[in-house]
Amino acid sequence: MKLVLSDTALPLDFSQQADASYINLDELKIATCIGCFGCWTKTPSKCVIRDDATKVYPIIAKSEHVIYVSKLQYGGYDLPMKTMLERAIPTQQAFIRLVDGEAHHVQRNVPLKAATIIAYGNICQQEQAIFERLVARNAHNMNFASVRVIFTSEAQLETVVMEEVAAWKKS
Amino acid sequence: MEKILIINGSPRAKKSNSKQYGELLASYAQLESETVVITKRNHAEICQKITEYEHVVFVFPLYADSIPATLLQFLIVWEQHLTAQTSRPYFHAIVNCGFIEAMQNDVCIEMLQFFCQKNKLEMGSVLSIGSGEAILGTPFKVFVQWKIRQFARSLTQHRFKKYEITMPLTKKMYIKASTQYWINYGKRNGVTQAEMATMTIE
Numbered sequence: 336m337k338l339v340l341s342d343t344a345l346p347l348d349f350s351q352q353a354d355a356s357y358i359n360l361d362e363l364k365i366a367t368c369i370g371c372f373g374c375w376t377k378t379p380s381k382c383v384i385r386d387d388a389t390k391v392y393p394i395i396a397k398s399e400h401v402i403y404v405s406k407l408q409y410g411g412y413d414l415p416m417k418t419m420l421e422r423a424i425p426t427q428q429a430f431i432r433l434v435d436g437e438a439h440h441v442q443r444n445v446p447l448k449a450a451t452i453i454a455y456g457n458i459c460q461q462e463q464a465i466f467e468r469l470v471a472r473n474a475h476n477m478n479f480a481s482v483r484v485i486f487t488s489e490a491q492l493e494t495v496v497m498e499e500v501a502a503w504k505k506s
Numbered sequence: 507m508e509k510i511l512i513i514n515g516s517p518r519a520k521k522s523n524s525k526q527y528g529e530l531l532a533s534y535a536q537l538e539s540e541t542v543v544i545t546k547r548n549h550a551e552i553c554q555k556i557t558e559y560e561h562v563v564f565v566f567p568l569y570a571d572s573i574p575a576t577l578l579q580f581l582i583v584w585e586q587h588l589t590a591q592t593s594r595p596y597f598h599a600i601v602n603c604g605f606i607e608a609m610q611n612d613v614c615i616e617m618l619q620f621f622c623q624k625n626k627l628e629m630g631s632v633l634s635i636g637s638g639e640a641i642l643g644t645p646f647k648v649f650v651q652w653k654i655r656q657f658a659r660s661l662t663q664h665r666f667k668k669y670e671i672t673m674p675l676t677k678k679m680y681i682k683a684s685t686q687y688w689i690n691y692g693k694r695n696g697v698t699q700a701e702m703a704t705m706t707i708e
Contacts, residue, residue: 370567372691392708410620417572438677443707
């Protein structure tokens with residue numbers, strides 16, 4: 336399963352491909368996580384907020400190849416992507432395990448992923464460096480077996496995404 | 507005399523550990539303080555209030571390795587209010603993550619530093635807390651109190667510093683204790699350990 340999760344509209348159509356999804360977060364209604372731990376301790380694996388996020392995190396969970404497309408904000412994901420990633424915690428258990436000697440949550444049925452993160456905007460070197468460190472941390476918590484970060488401008492975004500998707504099709 | 511505005515950036519707000527960390531800070535601070543909680547509707551009001559304070563302390567949990575969306579949303583709004591004429595308070599933070607390694611907060615702290623640099627704010631003291639979900643309910647609470655006292659003093663004395671604290675446990679002991687913590691949490695909701703450990707999603 337392959338997923339392109341984006342905070343902006345892209346000219347992608349995977350309707351003829353059963354094994355690929357494209358989700359534009361800009362078209363969805365997703366509230367911020369309220370930190371209630373309901374998805375861990377009340378209704379395990381189900382978020383208590385029944386909005387569009389509940390359709391997205393199962394797809395994130397089952398995808399083995401993901402491309403996340405997000406504008407940057409202070410060296411991290413901008414609000415739409417950050418909100419969605421926080422709402423994806425039903426894919427994990429409350430319980431803790433060690434990953435490379437560090438404490439992290441146990442994953443539910445989530446395969447290891449090959450991730451490509453495309454960060455766009457007017458990004459300085461310092462912000463790039465912070466984001467790379469953030470994605471390296473995410474790799475532990477989001478089950479990335481491998482991860483690549485690509486920085487680009489908003490103007491070049493479509494071209495960069497289309498190249499990555501084309502590379503997927505060849506692989 | 508200088509004043510501190512404590513801003514609770516936790517999505518859990520009134521039920522949060524951040525609330526308790528903020529209360530400890532308010533009780534130890536030798537400066538006058540006020541606490542506000544970020545909600546969806548009070549961003550502009552808080553931006554206005556900040557101009558009356560010399561210190562702002564953001565207290566919040568680590569979410570998905572970085573700043574929680576609730577606080578990120580506020581920072582984006584605050585940035586728009588920070589004109590060349592706006593008075594700039596010292597920017598301090600108390601960040602807590604549930605994991606035992608306080609260093610898991612480091613990238614988030616770098617993001618705050620970047621925000622400060624971008625907006626010509628002076629970054630002050632930071633307290634980075636590991637095992638922050640549970641530590642207040644354990645005998646190790648005294649360590650947190652001790653660090654928050656030091657943090658509070660650093661604001662009064664303008665000797666800004668980064669502090670760190672976590673439970674003094676081995677990882678093995680921490681995992682055992684955290685497993686029991688979550689089992690008890692589920693039990694209070696009538697949910698068993700096996701149910702909590704389901705591998706099915708949705």
